[in-house]
Amino acid sequence: MNGLHLGLFTFDDALCVQFMNEQLRIVLDLSDDAAGAGSDLQTFIESSPILASTAVQQVLAACHDAVLTRRLKLLEISSNEKGIFYFSIRIEPLPDQTFLATIVDMTAQRVAEARAVEEAMCDPLTGLPNRTLFEDRVVAALDRNASEGVDGPAVMVIDLDRFKNVNDTLGHLTGDGLLRLVSKRLQGMMRQTDIIARFGGDEFAALISPAPDLQSVSLLASRIVDVLSRPYLVDGHLVNIGASVGVAVTPLRGSTYAILLRSADLALYDAKSRGRGTSSLFQPTMDVRAAARRQNENDLRKALALREFSLHFQxxxxxxxxxxxxxxxxxxxxxxxxxxxxxxxxxxxxxxxxxxxxxxxxxxxxxxxxxxxxxxxxxxxxxxxxxxxxxxxxxxxxxxxxxxxxxxxxxxxxxxxxxxxxxxxxxxxxxxxxxxxxxxxxxxxxxxxxxxxxxxxxxxxxxxxxxxxxxxxxxxxxxxxxxxxxxxxxxxxxxxxxxxxxxxxxxxxxxxxxxxxxxxxxxxxxxxxxxxxxxxxxxxxxxxxxxxxxx
Structure with a gap:
């Protein structure tokens, strides 16, 4: 059993350790003079320097329960006594009235899984949260607003003006470098409780939580337009772009992520329609205009299909x-x-x-x-x-x-x-x-x-x-x-x-x-x-x- 790639030990009804393999010493970081076979289970488990007291109590409770019920017990524990560790533990009764406990170190696997989740939630180019993580954070802020009565969040949608020209004329590598600089400027304007995300392309979003008063939110949006419109030095090129910002604040527009983001998008469309390079705060009248625009879009598509167009000649x-x-x-x-x-x-x-x-x-x-x-x-x-x-x-x-x-x-x-x-x-x-x-x-x-x-x-x-x-x-x-x-x-x-x-x-x-x-x-x-x-x-x-x- 010493050749197995997992740590294991056996114990009896009296919670006394009968056997342990050498792999267990590695898994639990046990010293040569640590308690081993013949010691009581509590002393044995506590001799591991990487198991915090909470983790020790979880293992002891599972072993005690296995003795009382003589049933298989499965558990996963984590410990942050000396770094973060994750273990998978299996305790099962044996025919000779003893019990076998196997311990597998899951730290590498769990860290890899956590990293994969983190990467799935982040934009690989800028390292900023992506749309998925941004939604999670907005929903959490809305929940705090509803349950704890704290001030609700504000959401900003930020679109870069003339970014496509940079990609077309200077290439995508320069465009990528520009996006990294934009993300740094945006992060530099946020508080610790705020979040900047990249949705993709040249579109960013900001979660301002809790949102200050309306005037402060509007001033921040204007500052974002101003700071992002200042020149950039990218790969030896002096680059000039602009920005348009749409803003939605919770008290103005419902209490769901979808409504808040849609409201910010409508405000962004309003900012762009007014010549770009500006910010706009969502107003309920924008809903009416958006509905009219959707109707015009549908009518226009129908007109092309039904040939409602004609040509006149001058x-x-x-x-x-x-x-x-x-x-x-x-x-x-x-x-x-x-x-x-x-x-x-x-x-x-x-x-x-x-x-x-x-x-x-x-x-x-x-x-x-x-x-x-x-x-x-x-x-x-x-x-x-x-x-x-x-x-x-x-x-x-x-x-x-x-x-x-x-x-x-x-x-x-x-x-x-x-x-x-x-x-x-x-x-x-x-x-x-x-x-x-x-x-x-x-x-x-x-x-x-x-x-x-x-x-x-x-x-x-x-x-x-x-x-x-x-x-x-x-x-x-x-x-x-x-x-x-x-x-x-x-x-x-x-x-x-x-x-x-x-x-x-x-x-x-x-x-x-x-x-x-x-x-x-x-x-x-x-x-x-x-x-x-x-x-x-x-x-x-x-x-x-x-x-x-x-x-």
Whole structure:
């Protein structure tokens, strides 16, 4: 029995030790002069320096109970007398009226299990608690609030702004380093009773428990935005990001984890909708807005499935020749109950929930089919969302399929993009634009003059057309300044071999300014509102007839 890999001993009805093996000395850390065979059980067990008094009493009680009942006894004990130890003990009666006790050291196994549980509860990148552990801590804080009457917790959901740009431009290793620095800054702003967790990606959460007064919670949220927005030095790179924070405090919103977290998420959405880089405290009215938004999402998905969308077309006029040279395809949603819904309302939502890609593909297909029935010298302009450039191969395939289905050459299709497209992943986007150009498709920069770096973007790709934003066309008190901008853009386009088009022309006075500024192509309500496809042929015929009459 001395060769067995477990400690064991036998004892009799009088609780006197009869035998012990050498492995038991190792398991219980017994010295050579410690009590052994022939000693009473209590003295024997107490001679182990690693068993605390509580553990000794548990073993003695189990042995005594086995003697009284002559039944098998199983127990696990832990002891922290000299470190933490875990033992599994089995006591069973033998036929000769004695008892056999086996002791197995479970410390390594239990420590490994505890480590595995801890790792399952922690984010491996930052070492912070993960979503599961965060939920446990919030629930515990809520329980203390309910049972002990202590102040309830506050929950903050923290989202990093512009983090994706860091990953895309500097790589994921730099992004990981940035996340570690963010976690350290967050931990530095917390009290000992508070907890910071990472939910994944660039989303963090904070448990403030017990929550101080509302003003202090709001000030902390603002401080988080400020501290996380300060520059970081990561792998030799100076990195700038921002943060948005949503806050929910227990007295304001129920007493369950799910409700508290949902309330913080709604507050975060409110902060993002107000331009990011800010914090927002949950208000009950946010529930109403969230319900309306969910309804809009459902309606939008249904509209795509039921084809509740249609295209209207607004003509583009060549001022020198007084002819229609193209139409811009504009999306319309005819809601069965709410009527016509503005694109300004549903396009951002479609981009946010990922519907803009299939919706954009439908627009491309229908616009090309419509244009294929027009005179061959009239083009069709289609707006492309930055989201569609997330998968450039899919976008190019959609363009090719739309042209093929309409049997229309690529030279009649013009894609309008905003400069924000070039700020995503410039090399990948430029490659896609050159592939589109190889198909004969023309590319226009839309809303020119409203971005941060419009001039620099013109050098990155040879655009076919510059579309002057309508904000420069509107009548204002500083018309002379606006006129100068229009002349400068028209001259710039001419020098680069790019046509210029002004949108939003509504009055004869605006047209005169545009013409004087040197812009060659215009569109706007002065010439026509967007019209359904059924009216396009008649418009072309009437305009051409008027042109011939004028001549």
């Amino acid at each position: 003509p583009q006029i060549d001022l020198q020749r007084n002819v229609i040279v193209g139409f811009e395809a504009l999306l319309r949603w005819h809601h069965p109950e709410r009527g016509l819904i503005s694109p300004m309302e549903f396009i951002p939502l479609a981009e946010e929930i990922g519907l803009i890609v299939p919706l954009g593909e439908w627009v491309l297909s229908q616009a090309c089919l419509a244009a294929s029935c027009w005179p061959s010298d009239i083009s069709i302009a289609v707006n492309v969302s930055p989201c569609q450039f997330g998968d450039t191969d899919r976008l190019i395939d959609a363009v090719a399929e739309a042209l093929a289905a309409a049997d229309m050459p690529g030279s009649r299709l013009e894609l309008e993009i905003t400069e924000s497209v070039l700020l995503q992943d410039a090399d990948r986007v430029l490659d896609a634009l050159h592939r589109l150009r190889a198909m004969g498709v023309r590319v226009a920069m839309d809303d020119f003059g409203t971005g941060y770096s419009s001039l620099s973007q013109l050098h990155s790709f040879p655009f076919d057309k510059i579309k002057i934003d309508r904000s420069f066309v509107k009548d204002r008190a500083d018309d002379r300044g606006q006129d100068a901008v229009i002349r400068a853009i028209a001259a710039l386009g001419g020098s680069l071999g790019m046509a210029t088009i002004a949108e939003g022309v509504e009055t004869p006075e605006q047209l005169a300014r545009i013409r004087e500024g040197g812009c060659k192509i215009v569109q706007g309500y002065l010439f026509s509102r967007p019209i359904p496809v059924e009216e396009v042929d008649l418009m072309i015929a009437r305009h051409n007839s008027k042109k011939n009459t004028d001549n």
